[in-house]
Amino acid sequence: MTTEFAERPRFFEGQYLGAEDLQALLRYFSTLLARHHLGSHSWGIASGIELVYQDSPQGTVEAYLTPGLATDGYGRAIVVAEPFPLDAGLFAGQPAGLVNVWIRYDEAAGQGVRPGFEVCGATDAYARVVESFLVEVGERKTIETRQSGVALGDDSYGDAREAPGALLPLQPIAPDGSVPAQRFPGADDPSLWLIPVGRVLWQGGALQQPTPASATQSRLFRRHAGWIGEALHGTGGLLRLRGRWIPRAGGTPVEQLCEADQPTAADLVFCASDPDTPHFREPVWLDADTRARGHLRYYGTRAEWVDAGGTDYLAQGTVTALQRAAPSAVDGVDLRVLLGQPQGSAGPTRLTLGAATPTGTDPCAVGFSYTAGVAIQHDGRVGIGSTDKALALPLTVRAIAANGGLVGLEGTGGALAWQVNLGPAKNGLNVTQDDPTLSNLFIEAASGNVGIGTLAPGARLDIQGVPSPQGNAVGNGKWLQMGNSGAPDAGQAWFQYGPQLAPLLVLSDLDDPPRVQFQQVGNGNEAAAQFSSWVGQARSNSPDLALFGGSVGIGTLTPSRTLHVLGNEIHSGGGGAGLSFENRETGAFIANPGNGERWVWYASGGNARLWSNGDKLTVTPAGRMGLGTAAPASTLEVRGAIRLGDNGDYFAVGGVAEMRIVAGQASAGGGSAGTGWSATRTSTGHYTVSFSPAFTATPVIVASLVDSANDDQAGTVRNVGPGGFTLVARDVTPPSEGSFVDNAFHFIAYGPRN
Known part of the structure; x- marks a missing residue:
């Protein structure tokens, strides 16, 4: 080697x-x-x-x-x-x-x-x-x-x-x-x-x-040479991948064709990181169609779609881009379609989806005939079928022209279960199942009428196609039923509202006994005590409101009078509030009664009044009662004489002033007291009487000693004032005349009251 x-x-x-x-x-x-x-x-x-x-x-x-x-x-x-x-x-x-x-x-x-x-x-x-x-x-x-x-x-x-x-x-x-x-x-x-x-x-x-x-x-x-290496550097800041040839254009000079193919000043920018050197906006240019057999990945960047001549976002232009964002606003990952606010135009920026058909015959310049089907505007508004205008609502769905279809809902197996359309006549909003010409629920556009089982509702709520009787002969042609079919309450209509789950109205003919029930409070359990108001008899004969052969019982199932109220008071309110009752001997209702033919208890101006062709008795919020006067100035004001006693033998004493009397008997040793007064022995023959409460001014005092028949003693009243007086007792016989002696005494004080 x-x-x-x-x-x-x-x-x-x-x-x-x-x-x-x-x-x-x-x-x-x-x-x-x-x-x-x-x-x-x-x-x-x-x-x-x-x-x-x-x-x-x-x-x-x-x-x-x-x-x-x-x-x-x-x-x-x-x-x-x-x-x-x-x-x-x-x-x-x-x-x-x-x-x-x-x-x-x-x-x-x-x-x-x-x-x-x-x-x-x-x-x-x-x-x-x-x-x-x-x-x-x-x-x-x-x-x-x-x-x-x-x-x-x-x-x-x-x-x-x-x-x-x-x-x-x-x-x-x-x-x-x-x-x-x-x-x-x-x-x-x-x-x-x-x-x-x-x-x-x-x-x-x-x-x-x-x-x-x-x-x-x-x-x-044909076999062309290729390039082998790891990094390809654009020494001038630009790497351009393109075909070699420029097609000739008529009589355009070669120099002009080549110049048009070169970068321009608009392709260069000055970045904040290097403000003195021009840089290409995009250092890599792909000037022709590009094939990617592998995956295309963007690392923390975005894919942008710009105008044919480029888009300068800072000067003018609208963003259309795709970007991955993590973490998102909900702490996940977003794939964002960036649709910028339009600049220089009134229309919105949109992402549209639709059908495209190739056009032309040149395989190097294939065009497409495009029909948008779905549009998503930059402001988040979505249009399905409605793509030829700016959207004003969060979701706009245009009906299919053929059948007016709007929405289809499938079951878990993929079969169409429900659909929403405009109805066969395209005149409303229709909810139906597999047949678009039928209706389960229909709202007519022109009238606003609602139809159940009908496409032509004739009233605000029109229910047709009612079911056959269900074990109740009276129920034939039944219009409205709520409740489980096997439950005791089948056939009831419950109108429920509020946080307490309390029905407002219950209509039932299957209960025993039947009833029309108006429930106001409760927790949804009709056997509970909160079920407190109904007309008729309630389950278990609970006595709230009962009707028996012309007698009405409130709080009782056995009304003993035409109206028998057991429990709380009877209340009447509103502009004509009051309780009216006629003279028994009159025998009929008299709209404009004379004295005594009909009486009315009513309240007005904060006062309670008893009326019969005029106010006869008045009670004010201060607790004052007036007989013969509508404005009593005292707790009881009577315009006329007052008789007292079992047989009315005595007349009440009157006066021009509002006075008060305090009377009592004090013992010789002092320490006595009574209603509104108390007596204290301060020294031999000296007594102090105090009033509680005090008079509003100095009262008149009458006092007398309580002596045996053989005693000669005299008493003197001193220091009289609103809060009390002093009594002094002396011996008037020799040899001890003038000396102070203890003695019991009576007194009467008469003066202005509080």
Whole structure:
């Protein structure tokens, strides 16, 4: 095993040089050049060497090879320096049809030695080697008929495509077949290497103009050189992949065509990271259609669709792009379709999906006739079928013209279960099953009427096609039923609302006894106590509202009067609120009664009033009652006399002022008290009486001592005020007259009340 790969000639002064020394120098450079050709490029046609045709004056078709350059699998350059005609004789003997055309390297001895310098016995005495090419035709089915193989070290490979990967795991194949490290063949070694040029159409012993089919096969057969490497750097900041040719455009000068194909100032920008250097907006240009047989991945970037002339988002233009975003707003991953706000136009930016039909006949310029079916606007509004106008609602669905269909809903097995359409007459909104001409639920557009089982509702709610009786003869033609068919409440209509799950109305004729129930509170259990209001009898005879032969019981199942209320008070409200009852002897309702024919309890202005052809009694919110007056100023105000006693024998005493009386008897030892007063002995014969509450002004005091018949004592009232007074008792008989003595006493205080 050696590390040597080349032997480079070296020269020094006084050296004797022979032909082999110079040949070694040529071999070194030719080998180096061949390795370079095959190391970064694959063998094949690098440029030109095209098959072209023209009609001859004799009416035949002539074929030529255009000038060009190719490299074979041994790194040898093949140059076609001028148009090369293909002699029709090359194809003699070939079967009619497509004939393969090949080109290969050839060389021959050139210029001999000058006269007088010949060498005796030398067979290779020539001074030049003429490099040329040969054109071969024919099928060449096997690899051995097309190339002589390559040698790597001590190993030889008949098929060069196997050599590069021979020592790699799994021994992969290299389709390019370029082997720059090979041991190149010597002058006497086989060195055949055919390069496919194309195919010509040979028929009737003559060449023919190519047809589209033959031109296709010729291009597929042709072998072009390729590039081998890992990184391709655009030294000017631009890497451009494109076809070589620019089509001519009428009389447009070549210079103008080429200038139009070059980048312009609009393709360059100044980035914030390098504001002094112009950079191409897109460093890589793909100027033609592109095929990707592998996956196409974007790493943290986006795919953008811009105008034909480019879009400068900062100056003008609308974003249309696709981008992956992670994390998303919901901590996941978004694939975003970026639809920018339109600039310079009134219409929205949209993503549309629809049907496309190819148009035109040029396979290199295929167009499409497109009809949009779904549109998603930049503001998130979606249109299905409605794609010819800007959308105003979050979701707009246009009906199918044939049957007015809008939405179809399938079951888990894929069969159509429900559909929504405009109805057979396209005059409303229809919900039906598999037959679009029938209806389960229909809303008529013109009237707003709702039909169940009908496409022509005649009322706000029109229910038709009612079911047959279900064990209840009265139920024939039943319009509305709720509840499980096997439950005791089948046939009920429950109208339920509110957070307490409390039905508002229950209509039932299957219950025992039947009822019309108005429930106000509860938890959904009709046996619970919260089921508190109904008309008729409720389950288990719970007494809320009962009707019995003209008697109404509220809170009782056994009303003893026409209206029997058991429990809370009776309430009446509204503009005419009140409780009206007539005189028993009147015998009929009198709308405008005289005194006593009908009475009304009512409230007005915050006052409760009893009325019969005028207010007779008034009670104010302050607790004042007025008889004969609608504005009592005191707790009880009577306009007229007041009789008292069991038989009304006594008249109540009246006064012009609002007065109060406090009376009591105090003991001689003090410490006495009564309602509104208390007495304290402060010293012998001295007593203090206090009022609670005090009078609003100084009252009148009348006091008298309580003595035995033999005592002579006198009492004096002092210090009279709103809060009380002082009483002093003295002895008035000798020999102890004037001395203070203790004595019981009575008193009466009369003065203004609070």
